[in-house]
Each structure stands twice: as structure tokens, then as C-alpha cells.
Amino acid sequence: MTGILRRVGMTIGLPVLLLAAWWFASANSTDFFFPPLSQILESLVDEWFGPRLAADVLPSVLRLAAGYALAAVVAVSLGVLIGTSRTVRGVLEPVLEFFRAIPPPVLVPIFILLLGIGDGMKVVVIAFGCMWPILLNTVEGVRAVDSVLSDTARTYGITGAARLRKLVLPAASPQIFAGLRQGLSVAIILMVISELFAASNGLGFAVVQAQRSFAIAETWAGMLMLGLLGFLLALLFRVVENRQLRWYHGLRRAQRSS
């Protein structure tokens, strides 16, 4: 019991401390650009958890989900292909290195030319930017499939689609998840960036809008909202990962203790 209390205390201790410091430091602030935290929180609840939740947060999250899912599917499929075939790797690698070197935000103007300013453009920007860590990690994971395990599968006639499902993907899954985790943070950044240029709703759009109309408390609250969203998504990711990779964590523990 005391153990649990201690852990809870350690986890939320610092956030509580920081919030308290901010609260008291800003309590009597008259500076227009640094409103008291109470005002910011009020705006967070009234605006961001109010009408803006459906009007701005939801569209952002949906675009994020679409872009991230698109990136995951494309990157994992391509990664399996590149990791399995030496020829495909040889042909694609230089091209991929080039594309990977382009900072995704500069692609926004190009994609606007090609795809317009709608949701499609934003989804593509997110997908294009966050697929690289997923792709590279998948390639590495697929290439590192254990040779004995691979021989075992062959002797038992596990080839083709069964090999992919039962051997390659599970064996590469620890690295695929590492890539997905990196990809998630990139995706959140690009979600905001894609909304700064040409948008009519979304988190990034709303924060800029608030700042331009001198709704300072709301601007600050938007930042909090983004932090909260990222935190929640990371938490959700960890839950899924722990479930999928339970075998891997168990295996690692067993190897360490032997």
C-alpha cells in the first residue's frame, strides 16, 4: 500500500509542483501576455473542452489518426518488402534516403499545390513525415530475424503468407513498435504544422487564431491542450505496446536474470 502511494506520489509529484509554482507566480500577474493560470485554466475548460473540442480538437485528431494509420500501413508493408529483398533494397534505398532528407514542413506548400488545402493534404503531410522512423525500424527488424528461427520455420513448411504472419512480423514487432513510437511524436508535430498554413479548423489553426486576436489566455490554454493530447496519446500507445510486446518484455527479463 505504501509502495503504491510512493509511486503515485513520485509520478504526479513534479507536475503538481510545477503547476503550483505557475499558479502562485502568475496569480497577481497584470502582464497582458502572461495571464494568471486561473484564467488560462478557465479558458481551457470553457473554450477547449467546450465548443472547440468538437470544432477544432476532433478534426485535428481525426486527421492525425488517418495520417498515422496511413503511414503505419505503408511503412510496415514497404519495410517488410525492403527488409526481405536485397534487390528491392538496392533499388529503393537511394531514393528513400533523398526523400527522408527533406524536412516534411517544407513539403506543405508543395502538397497544397498538388492536393489543395483540404483534409487530404494535411493527412498526406502527416503520413509522409512520420513514416520514416516506422519504415527504417521495420527494415531493421525484418532483416534481423533470427537465422535458427528462420530455418525452423522452413523445415516445418512455414513459408509465404504464414511465414510473414507467424514469423517475420512478430519477430520484427519490437522494432516496429519503436518506430511507431517515434512516428507518433512526429505525427503530432506535423498535425499542428499542417494547420498553420491553410486551414479553417484544427488545434494549430485555433491557437494561431487566438494569438492573432489577442486572446492570450486561450493561446496558452491551447498549448496546454496540445501537451495534454500528446501525453494521452503516448499513454494509449504504451498500453497497446505493453499488450502486444508482453512476450518480448518477458523474454528480455528472462535473459537478463539468467
Added chain:
Amino acid sequence: MLDVRGIKKVYESKDRTVEAVRDLTFTLQAGELACLVGPSGCGKTTLLKIMSGLLDPTAGEVLLEGKRVDGPPPGMAVVFQEYGRSLFPWMTVRENVELPLKQKKLATARRTELVDESLAAVGLAEAHAAYPWQLSGGMQQRVAIARAVAYEPHVLLMDEPFAAVDAQTRADLEDLIRDLWHRFQVTTLFVTHDIDEAVYLGQRVLILSNSPTVIRDDLPIDLPDERDQLTTRSSPRFAELRARVYEQIHRAKPAAEPVGAGATAVPPSADHGTAEFGA
């Protein structure tokens, strides 16, 4: 049943050519339990990979029931030395044993029956829901053996399966192999570097020379069929056979090589493979 004819394997790389296996010919009769013993580095694993269709020979051919092997044949199961790397760590024990049966498209009822029977036969009926990494090394190898047995192979190949387990577990597993062989009558080729193990297990011991490898001797083991670790191993006949194999293996060393040049005069039992698991 299993014909190995004139197998030769040469590894070629840019600056050197290594002749791992020179010329190997032997035949396994149906239902036989034969052991293949040879000094370390004599190409045992190369031979086994060729026999199981994982590697193409430079010359010669392997015939399983009259059919040429050019890829892993359906009627063959292989147990590898590295048990920790041959079980799927993301599957439970049961799923591991069942996977090849699913691949064979057996009906669910039949699969359940085979899995239960083979796990019980290796003494792991209780452990079916565990993951391999929750088990000890010896138990993991038992799972790999159960998987091979459940597959109902016509030929079972084992590549130094006990090289990485401790002595007591090893003795238990040796008896398990004899027991399973009696029960399921599977043609079995057991590859080992351990002379005692080869003599204790086999009806017949094939002795390999040093690399480039040829068959040095083909020795029938005329010990009684009922064997146990204590009386069999202390019988005079066991000692004689053991001495004969030992002598052959020692003669297998190339005489021309000067003493002290690396691979000379190392007792074969000192070779312990590579136990990469858990490193």
C-alpha cells in the same frame, strides 16, 4: 529410407575455398536410430543442413523415400541445438507445437490430440500455456522435441540437441529420446560430438573424419535394447565400443598436421558448441 549419396560441400569466398565435406555416403533404414559422431568442426552441421534441404550440396544428392531432397521435405523434422532460438518466443508452448500442424492443415481435433500426446510424452503436459522463455533450457528443448514428434515425421534429424544443457538434464533427455523412439518408431539421425552419448543412444554409430569430411567407420552398437544410464554405461561392452569410437575419432585427425597446430588432440568431449542462448 534416407539415402545420402556422395555429398560434397565446398564453401567458396573471394580469397579462399574451404572444402567442408568431401564425400559422404550412407543409408538410414526405416525405423533406425543412428548417431553421427565426429570431431568438432568436421562439418556435422553442414551435412545436417544439406540433409534437411536448408543448404544445397556442391555435389551428390540426398534421397528421402526415393525422392530427391531440394528444399525442406514435408516428412522431416529437425531439432536444433539452439533451443532458445528455435522456439517462437511470442507463442505459448502449445502454440509452438501446434503451428506446424496448422500449416499441415490438420483438423482441430486431430491437432489437439497430437499436441496433448506429444507434450505428455516429453513430460510437459502441465506447461502448455507457458511461454518458452519461462521454462528452463532442458524444458525448452523438450518442447522443441515435442513439436518435432507431433509433426509425425518420417525422419527426425537432431543437431547436437543436448550440447547446451547441463549433465543431469542431458542424461534425462537421452533417455527421453530412446523412449520416444521406441514409442513412435521414427527413423532418427542424432548428430553429436559426444562419444558416450552416441554409443549410449544409437543402434549404429557413424564416425566422421576431420574436415574435409568422409565417413571413417560405420559401427553397429550391439548393446541390449533396454538401456539405462547406470548399467549400460558401466557395462564392459559399452567401454569397448566407446574405446573403438574414440580411437577412430583420434585417428581421424590428419596425421600430416604438426602437433600443436590448433585442432590436434583435443578430446571431442571438450567441444561444447556455442551456447548463444541467454547471453
